[in-house]
Amino acid sequence: MSITNGGDTLRIAIPNKGSLSQSASDMLREAGYKQRTDSKQLTLTDTDNAVEFFYLRPRDIALYVGEGTLDVGITGRDLLLDSGAKAEEVLPLGFGRSRFRFAAPAGTVRDLDGLAGTRIATSYDGVVRRYLEERGIDATVTRLDGAVETSVQLGVADVIADVVETGSTLRQAGLEVFGETILESEAVLVTRAGSAVPTGFEVFRRRLEGVLVARSYVMMDYDIPVEHVERAVALTPGIESPTVSPLHREGWVAVRSMVRRDTAHRVMDELYDLGARGILSTDIHAARL
């Protein structure tokens, strides 16, 4: 890939509004980057970190990155796939999770076989057309910008294909999902497909990975009689290997290890049962693995 910005500044596209915008900014702030304070601001240069942020519609982000105009972007996996842009997912970011599903009024269309000949409304026509094509289903796809659920009630479509998070919008519209989940989406980091790594990208990626680790792990410390240490470290193997340090108290050691946050309380209970004491779990603020 040619360096399009002619310098060493990494040019990053991030959502300016919508479901992903706030979480993307929060994550970048946690990774040590400057973020805008005014939601109308279009760009922001963080000179200390040699990056420049462009606040764009999430739907357009894969296109800018695919064209090489911008080096890297944060968008939804569903939007990336829908765009058909030459951009590729390099890191899932763990927020903005949703499922993309077909739905219809209760008791009308119940499965994929029932889709043939229907009118399907969606904002993701690229994803839907490909899905139908791969399965040889012949249906009419209409692209709408939003509020897709209402199109059925208004007689514009028989079926919708849309983002489902809690399912409350579907319920309100009297629609029920059917068929398998078309795709599972979340916010993802994208770069231009098949291109050389842009200057500064590895640092940027490592910082975001650091945030993911800090969010999903805690640091656990405990003291344990030396005869139980093998069983204890089997419970807390950490990412590399736990640190085991001598204690002044004869026959005891101190152990420090990273533990997945969602298992931390269960692990603490099990460590206690093994004879560990002084078991502490603390948040990790930043990490580079």
Ligand SMILES: Nc1ncnc2c1ncn2[C@@H]1O[C@H](COP(=O)(O)OP(=O)(O)OP(=O)(O)O)[C@@H](O)[C@H]1O
């Ligand atoms: N509840 C949700 N509604 C819509 N999109 C969601 C939701 N949860 C996660 N997402 C993800 O957000 C992205 C959609 O971005 P978009 O900017 O269209 O959000 P939006 O909330 O629909 O905003 P807007 O409707 O104002 O354009 C997709 O990747 C989608 O999977």
Ligand SMILES: O=P(O)(O)OC[C@H]1O[C@H](OP(=O)(O)OP(=O)(O)O)[C@H](O)[C@@H]1O
């Ligand atoms: O399952 P739920 O939690 O109800 O969320 C899903 C709904 O949220 C989004 O709509 P949005 O508010 O973005 O409006 P839009 O359709 O105009 O984009 C999406 O398009 C669904 O309609």
Ligand SMILES: [Mg+2]
């Ligand atoms: Mg929307």
